[in-house]
Amino acid sequence: MVLFHWWDYLKLLEKVDYSGLFILELQPKKYADTGLVLELLLSSIRILREAGL
Amino acid sequence: MSITTRINSKVEHLKNNAERAYRKVKMKIGLSLPSNYLSGTYTDPVSSIYYSALGPVDSGLQLLRSEIECIELGFFMENTPAEQIEKAVQNVWSAGLEVSVHAYLPEKIEGDDLTSIYTWLKSLLPILEDHQEKLVINLHALASVNGNLDRLKEKTVENLKKLADLATAQKLPVYFALELNRSKGEVDPSTTYLGVLDMCLRINSQQAGIGWDWGHAYANVLKHLLPPEPPPSFLRKVIHTHIHDLGPNGGTHWPLTCGTVPLVGLS
Secondary structure (H helix, E strand, O other): OOOOOHHHHHHHOOOOOOOOOEEEOOOHHHOHHHOOHHHHHHHHHHHHHHOOO | OOHHHHHHHHHHHHHHHHHHHHHHHHOOEEEEEOHHHHOOOOOOHHHHHHHHHHOOHHHHHHHHHOOOOEEEEOOOOOOOOHHHHHHHHHHHHHOOOEEEEEOOOOOOOOOOOHHHHOOOHHHHHHHHOOOOOOEEEEEOOOOEOOOOHHHHHHHHHHHHHHHHHHHHHOOOOEEEEEEOOOOOOOEOOOOOHHHHHHHHHHHOOOOEEEEEEHHHHHHHHHOOOOOOOOOHHHHOOEEEEEEOEOOHHHOOOEOHHHOOOOOOOOO
């Protein structure tokens, strides 16, 4: 079940233009043993871009 | 399908495209990185991981510059040397990126100068406008294991109001975001939409708003502590956002590839 849609919320956040509004806050210690820290970081950014940011 | 329906559908499609294009120009994505890494020190475990992934700070920031627009100095406490913060911010600016800061809300606030409370602001504020219009400082509410909820709330409002009022009185382009926190067993007045909203409304400053942490909020939703959708009055006060996913066992701050926090509906 989809509980909420981020894009729907983005549409509500009108007139907000403070720098750094959307901060990706990761803790790579939790998944460093995957050896994919950079890949997962870039994938996360890509997901946000594809989401419309 | 009637011609009217088709026209309406086309108009809606164009409106969505226009809105998305507008957002692409308007919105900025940032990444939180530890001030140690950003100041060129890679000895602590997290900075060491980032060093392995991104290389030294100069090349790491250049790599990120093609992907994002802002770096947030990861959460630091009162005992972090001001020189470290200053050097970290300078490195971010040198890479052509903007900066936001995840700092602490002091338990005691004395004096009438914001730069005597956050001493690292002293050298940065005079050159801030060379790099960005304003500085967002994200803060947690005061919380403790055995505290009194009402007292913590009162003190958070009092102290954050002092900071915001000082910024206004000193005409400084500094904005404070009060973060919606994950409920983790502490006495914390900032784990609900209405708790954070109430504090912000009582602070009643144009220079203080809500830091909406989507990962924290969704963790609280899954624990049935929050409804999935925040009230419009909460959204109207949002000035800053932290984004992360939930990993195994509901752990926060995982990459968005986990797919736990729903992104459906975005495309």
